[in-house]
Amino acid sequence: MTTTAENPVVPDLADLQRRAAQRAAERAGGQDRLRGHIVCDGLVRIFKTEGVEVVALQGLDLVIDRGELVAIVGASGSGKSTLLNILSGLDTPTAGIARVADYDLLALSARRRLRYRRHTVGFVWQQTGRNLLPYLTARENVELPMRLARRSGGGRARRRRADELLELVGVGYCADRRPGQLSGGEQQRCAVAVAVANDPEVLFADEPTGELDEATGAEVFAALRTINAELGVTVVVVTHDHAVADQVRRTVAIRDGRTASEVRRTARIGADGSTELVSEEYAVLDRTGRMQLPAPFVAALALRDRVRLDLAPDHVQVRPGDRTPDQNGSDA
Structure with missing residues (x-):
């Protein structure tokens, strides 16, 4: 399915994508290392409770390139949050392949898993209260991961980086305030700064705008786009918010524990010089040749x-x- 429509924000989106790819290449040390930053192949996750097995992921395949900003969507229970927990090191898959950067997530020791979570990935929760310690200021919250990771440079360097990150996400004025003195949107933007304090390669966000109104959610997502563009960090966002999903180059839909479809968006210049956003929807073909037809197609033809x-x-x-x-x- 292809649709075109004039959209005044498209030039900004295209520019952000180009900058993100450039920063990602610089971080990777060259264009030849850009592909396959996140790889899932036949990924399975089975939960067992009181003798009952629940299959949350059943052979999921997914490849995300270095420097991409990807939205993952799906109904409740589709497996998208389970996928995010596995990729962020918060959960362990049952079978299959899950690799982020140079880490095999099925074979991590406790020590390497801790290092992976401290240095390679950052995470933003939906609930604002889970992202920040209430008795620390915004600056101190950003400094804390650096202290735990024992980053070199001393307190002055940590303070300078914390201030830079808070400015980057648009809340530099909140540096000396505690979370209770911040709005929900300000807290989430501070949380984004905390998540990238140790310069991770990948940032995961689980419904980061879920508790916010549309305007405030747009500010939080703008912070994620800025981090992606300016730092070259690969960003993966799980969301129900269509306003968020429509602002990324690639949206992946998960259904019944498998990747079902993708929407890819590109900016094209029309004959009259105007910029158009072109969206194309694809069904995902897995390595065995299986695919899921979109639910509206199934319903339309019974x-x-x-x-x-x-x-x-x-x-x-x-x-x-x-x-x-x-x-x-x-x-x-």
């Missing part, structure tokens, strides 16, 4: 049980299994 496939020179036709090709079959 598909169930089995479907009829016909191979054409440049496409595949999908028809309800109880119809013959001459019964007005439709492409899907």
Whole structure:
């Protein structure tokens, strides 16, 4: 599905993407190391409680390149938060492949997992109260991860970096305030600064705008975009917020523990010089050739049980299994 519409923010989006790719290449030491920053292959997570097994992820495949800003969407229970917890080192997968940077997440010792969480990834929770310590100022909250990681440079260097990060996300004026003196949006932007204090390669955010109104949520997401563009950090956001999902180059939808579809957005210059945002939706084909048809397609054609496939020179036709090709079959 392709749609085009004029959008005055597209030039900014395209520029941010270019800057993010450039910073990511600089961090990686060259363009040849850009691909496959996050790799999931046949990822499985099974939870067992009182003899009952719940399969949260069932063979999920996903590749995210270095420097990308990706939104992951899906209904409650689809597995998106489970995926984020695994990639951030908060949970351990049952089977499959999960790799972030140079870390194999299925084979981490406790010591390497701690190092991974301190230095390689940052995390922002949905609940503002989980991101900041209430008895520390915003600056002290940003300095704390650096102190725990024993970053070199001393207190003056930590203070300078904390102030720089708070300015970068637009809350430099909050440096001496405690969380109780900040709005929800200010707290979340401070949380973004805390998450990147140790210069991680990847930033994960779980519904970072979920408790905020639309305008405040836009400010928080702008902070994530700035971090992505200015620092070259790969950013992965789990969200229900369509306003957020529509502002990234790539949105990945998860359904029933597998990647189901992707929307990719590109900025194109029209014949009259105007900039258009072009969105294209794709079904995701896994390594065994399986894919999930979008739910609206299934409903529109009343598909169930089995479907009829016909191979054409440049496409595949999908028809309800109880119809013959001459019964007005439709492409899907």
